[in-house]
Amino acid sequence: MALPLIDVHTHMYLPRYVALLRERQQVPRIVSRAKGDRLIILPDEEADGSTSAGRPIGSEFYEVSRKLAFMDQHGIAVSVVSSANPWIDFVEPAEAPALAAQLNEDLESICAASNGRLYGFGVLALQRPETCAAELKRIAGLPHMRGIIIGSAGRGRGLDDPDFEPIWKAAADLDLFVFIHPHYGIGHSLFPDTGHALLLALGFTFETSIAVSLLILRGVLERHPALKLLIAHAGGTLPYLAGRLDSCVKNDISKDFGLSKPPSHYLHQCWFDAIAYHAPALAALTAFADPAKIMFGTDHPFFRPHVTDDVLDKTTWPSPEENLAALSAMSPEVQKAIAYENGLKAFGIALP
Amino acid sequence: MALPLIDVHTHMYLPRYVALLRERQQVPRIVSRAKGDRLIILPDEEADGSTSAGRPIGSEFYEVSRKLAFMDQHGIAVSVVSSANPWIDFVEPAEAPALAAQLNEDLESICAASNGRLYGFGVLALQRPETCAAELKRIAGLPHMRGIIIGSAGRGRGLDDPDFEPIWKAAADLDLFVFIHPHYGIGHSLFPDTGHALLLALGFTFETSIAVSLLILRGVLERHPALKLLIAHAGGTLPYLAGRLDSCVKNDISKDFGLSKPPSHYLHQCWFDAIAYHAPALAALTAFADPAKIMFGTDHPFFRPHVTDDVLDKTTWPSPEENLAALSAMSPEVQKAIAYENGLKAFGIALP
Numbered sequence: 001m002a003l004p005l006i007d008v009h010t011h012m013y014l015p016r017y018v019a020l021l022r023e024r025q026q027v028p029r030i031v032s033r034a035k036g037d038r039l040i041i042l043p044d045e046e047a048d049g050s051t052s053a054g055r056p057i058g059s060e061f062y063e064v065s066r067k068l069a070f071m072d073q074h075g076i077a078v079s080v081v082s083s084a085n086p087w088i089d090f091v092e093p094a095e096a097p098a099l100a101a102q103l104n105e106d107l108e109s110i111c112a113a114s115n116g117r118l119y120g121f122g123v124l125a126l127q128r129p130e131t132c133a134a135e136l137k138r139i140a141g142l143p144h145m146r147g148i149i150i151g152s153a154g155r156g157r158g159l160d161d162p163d164f165e166p167i168w169k170a171a172a173d174l175d176l177f178v179f180i181h182p183h184y185g186i187g188h189s190l191f192p193d194t195g196h197a198l199l200l201a202l203g204f205t206f207e208t209s210i211a212v213s214l215l216i217l218r219g220v221l222e223r224h225p226a227l228k229l230l231i232a233h234a235g236g237t238l239p240y241l242a243g244r245l246d247s248c249v250k251n252d253i254s255k256d257f258g259l260s261k262p263p264s265h266y267l268h269q270c271w272f273d274a275i276a277y278h279a280p281a282l283a284a285l286t287a288f289a290d291p292a293k294i295m296f297g298t299d300h301p302f303f304r305p306h307v308t309d310d311v312l313d314k315t316t317w318p319s320p321e322e323n324l325a326a327l328s329a330m331s332p333e334v335q336k337a338i339a340y341e342n343g344l345k346a347f348g349i350a351l352p
Numbered sequence: 353m354a355l356p357l358i359d360v361h362t363h364m365y366l367p368r369y370v371a372l373l374r375e376r377q378q379v380p381r382i383v384s385r386a387k388g389d390r391l392i393i394l395p396d397e398e399a400d401g402s403t404s405a406g407r408p409i410g411s412e413f414y415e416v417s418r419k420l421a422f423m424d425q426h427g428i429a430v431s432v433v434s435s436a437n438p439w440i441d442f443v444e445p446a447e448a449p450a451l452a453a454q455l456n457e458d459l460e461s462i463c464a465a466s467n468g469r470l471y472g473f474g475v476l477a478l479q480r481p482e483t484c485a486a487e488l489k490r491i492a493g494l495p496h497m498r499g500i501i502i503g504s505a506g507r508g509r510g511l512d513d514p515d516f517e518p519i520w521k522a523a524a525d526l527d528l529f530v531f532i533h534p535h536y537g538i539g540h541s542l543f544p545d546t547g548h549a550l551l552l553a554l555g556f557t558f559e560t561s562i563a564v565s566l567l568i569l570r571g572v573l574e575r576h577p578a579l580k581l582l583i584a585h586a587g588g589t590l591p592y593l594a595g596r597l598d599s600c601v602k603n604d605i606s607k608d609f610g611l612s613k614p615p616s617h618y619l620h621q622c623w624f625d626a627i628a629y630h631a632p633a634l635a636a637l638t639a640f641a642d643p644a645k646i647m648f649g650t651d652h653p654f655f656r657p658h659v660t661d662d663v664l665d666k667t668t669w670p671s672p673e674e675n676l677a678a679l680s681a682m683s684p685e686v687q688k689a690i691a692y693e694n695g696l697k698a699f700g701i702a703l704p
Contacts, residue, residue: 055605158542186539190510190562195607198565201593201600206558210542213550233596240592241553243630243674244585248553251655251670253407255547264630278595278616284636303603318603322595 003336004077004351006343009179009232009273009297010067011084014106018062020099028086030057041086042199044188055196058309060301064110068117069313070300074320077340077351081107082121082149084302085183089126089151096125097135104139111144116352121179122148126155129163133170140174146347147177147228152211153184160214168220172227177271177346181232182207208236212270213245217257221266228346229269230295234276239288242267264288271346273297274338277322279329286334295343298323355688356429356703358695361531361584361625361649362419363436366458370414372451380438382409393438394551396540407548410661412653416462420469421665422652426672429692429703433459434473434501436654437535441478441503448477449487456491463496468704473531474500478507481515485522492526498699499529499580504563505536512566520572524579529623529698533584534559560588564622565597569609573618580698581621582647586628591640594619616640623698625649626690629674631681638686647695650675 013021021030021039027046031038031054039061040046040054048054060066061084071079083103088096104122111118122139124132139145148171154161159180171178185203212231215221221229231238238245246262259266271293276282285294298320307315327335344350365373373382373391379398383390383406391413392398392406400406412418413436423431435455440448456474463470474491476484491497500523506513511532523530537555564583567573573581583590590597598614611618623645628634637646650672659667679687696702 052606186542187558187562190538191566193607194566194569194609195604197569197597197600197604197607197609198562200604201597202558202561202565202589205589205593205596206539206554209554210539210550213554214543214546217546217549234592237554237557237589237592240586240589240628240633240636241557243628243633243678244557245549245553247629247655247670247674248549251658252547252549252552253658254404255545255549257546257549276592276595277599278640280636280639281592281595283639284592284632287632287635288630303599306603306605318599322599326595 002075003339005075005296006340007071007076007079007298007300008230008295008343009275010079010081010300011302012067012081013062013084014103015062016102016106017083028090043184060304060312064114064118066313067300068114070317071117073313073315074298074317076298078117078119078343078349080119080121080146080343080347081111082179082181083107083123085151085181087123087149087151089155089183091125091127093125093127096127097131100125100135101138104135104142104145108142108144116350118144119347119349120145121177124148124150124167126150129155129161129167133166136167136170136174136176140176147171147179147230149179149181152180152182152207158214159211160218160220168224168227172224175228177228177230179230179232180208180211182236186210205233205236208232209238209241212236212238212267213263216263216266217249217259219259221269222259222261225269227269228271230271230273232273232275234274234281234285235267235270235272235289238267239272239285240281242288271295274327275299275319275323276326279326282326282330286330291334291337292342292345294338295346296323296327296339354427355691357427357648358692359423359428359431359650359652360582360647360695361627362431362433362652363654364419364433365414365436366455367414368455368458369435380442395536412656412664416466416470418665419652420466422669423469425665425667426650426669428650430469430471430695430701432471432473432498432695432699433463434531434533435459435475437503437533439475439501439503441507441535443477443479445477445479448479449483452477452487453490456487456494456497460494460496468702470496471699471701472497473529476500476502476519478502481507481513481519485518488519488522488526488528492528499523499531499582501531501533504532504534504559510566511563512570512572520576520579524576527580529580529582531582531584532560532563538562557585557588560584561590561593564588564590564619565615568615568618569601569611571611573621574611574613577621579621580623582623582625584625584627586626586633586637587619587622587624587641590619591624591637592633594640623647626679627651627671627675628678631678634678634682638682643686643689644694644697646690647698648675648679648691
């Protein structure tokens with residue numbers, strides 16, 4: 001019998017946010033085309049004036065019924081839903097805190113109406129870091145919210161931005177998860193004419209890896225050992241590179257970071273989704289990380305299957321299929337832990 | 353009893369090259385300081401006017417006796433020595449082909465005098481790609497040379513530079529290894545004030561990963577299935593990201609690369625050093641790659657231990673120590689294969 005699943009990496013563009021994207025004249029935005037709406041979110045896509053710029057966006061990105069249909073199709077009992085990138089990065093600082101609060105209320109309402117199927121990660125107005133601790137406190141009071149999602153680039157100065165210190169402190173004090181997720185990618189200029197493939201496969205994971213490494217090297221995880229970071233896409237590259245990172249830090253004669261432990265010690269404090277896409281990577285992740293801190297995820301509704309809209313909700317999507325195949329190579333205990341047990345404990349929830 | 357070791361990732365600056373670096377007034381160069389010579393090879397280091405810019409360079413970088421002392425200290429029977437980065441990237445195009453040939457002859461001479469302890473990977477004048485096939489043919493005629501080392505950046509246009517096609521064809525036809533190694537790194541601007549640590553841990557491995565991915569996506573490994581690529585630093589990040597790369601390529605609706613197989617198929621054609629620094633990564637590498645195509649390496653003389661020069665040759669270095677510790681967690685068969693058996697077969701050599 002298939003294991004129940006809790007999906008900790010699954011996105012929605014909330015209706016209020018979709019309306020905002022439709023109004024905009026520059027990236028990120030949603031444009032209407034004869035063949036359907038297109039979502040244009042990456043900086044490189046803005047320069048593409050063709051009608052096929054960006055990617056198709058249908059209601060699977062913003063309607064709760066479509067999220068639930070996807071969950072039913074794939075045996076997902078509970079989803080912890082987060083807004084998708086680029087979140088509210090582009091919003092004027094004066095408007096961002098109120099919008100963040102509205103979006104968090106929107107998500108809470110959706111989850112509250114879901115009969116225990118949906119929980120949420122909220123957003124913060126990073127362009128106004130002095131407002132974030134208060135918003136975190138408000139989020140902690142919303143019954144279905146379990147943390148926040150935050151872009152690896154922060155407000156453009158990285159996550160080791162000194163102004164973010166109150167965010168880490170508040171999240172740790174309030175026992176809220178901080179889900180670290182890439183958006184901008186790095187290395188674009190080195191791989192022209194590769195579609196989205198290398199940006200997503202490499203640029204995204206590199207972005208996350210740099211951000212988390214800086215959080216560690218600047219002492220954020222030493223100062224806040226209770227902080228629960230959830231690192232997207234199986235930790236980017238860090239579970240593989242952790243030993244090299246330890247060695248490079250220890251043997252660097254040009255810089256002493258003043259940490260009491262090697263970087264991997266702080267990585268062991270972190271949580272990871274299991275979006276590893278093949279068994280060797282998932283095996284490395286389970287060998288490296290705390291086995292209680294790895295949780296199933298899908299990245300829905302990105303990476304849609306190549307089918308027409310009418311059959312989309314009845315089709316198996318590649319990410320859950322590939323990540324469940326990787327999971328099936330693990331021991332039965334690890335499979336159960338990653339599939340749902342770790343998620344139940346982490347978020348203090350029951351299967352619906 | 354300790355296993356014999358063959359080290360496939362170990363560098364020298366040949367004396368002719370050191371003399372060249374001493375003459376130069378800009379990066380890369382060697383400068384004399386009161387406390388000893390300094391090697392300045394990274395672009396960022398040139399801006400550092402302090403007397404501690406770059407890193408100390410002693411004769412362990414260029415004297416054969418020091419390489420042999422390191423090998424004896426660590427139980428390394430045979431080393432396949434390559435020039436260290438940035439090779440001859442900076443040399444005027446008119447002078448580069450002759451210099452490459454001279455350096456390859458220098459290395460052959462050193463190996464020939466070593467009683468079977470040393471073999472070599474030569475260099476090519478990438479700034480004159482039309483000369484490289486002929487030089488490869490010459491290298492194939494040198495009894496102790498087993499291939500070439502090539503920087504991931506190529507001549508600054510990546511390794512998927514169309515002008516490099518004759519290099520891949522010649523290397524495949526001549527059964528020479530192509531050792532792909534980073535130098536420039538990527539992401540520098542994102543991690544200021546981190547010494548060399550993140551550049552080496554992340555920037556280097558990201559550079560390699562992008563270069564090899566492009567070789568695959570542009571069809572080089574499909575056109576040349578016999579090409580023997582040896583990918584530095586345990587494949588950078590690719591053994592971890594291979595599943596994600598496959599998925600991102602397969603599901604990218606914006607680009608069809610026209611490959612007959614997923615990217616991981618071509619990665620399985622590749623060889624990897626075992627410089628993984630911790631057991632989870634080495635386990636992922638051995639689970640992912642062809643077990644006959646993983647070989648021990650040290651990255652000597654980089655990452656020196658924090659000891660004074662007088663005891664350096666009698667000190668255990670961190671990279672072999674950490675990588676042997678990772679290896680010791682593998683099965684006895686895998687340990688033997690990686691330690692020396694794969695190397696003996698790959699290079700057609702005997703233990704001295």
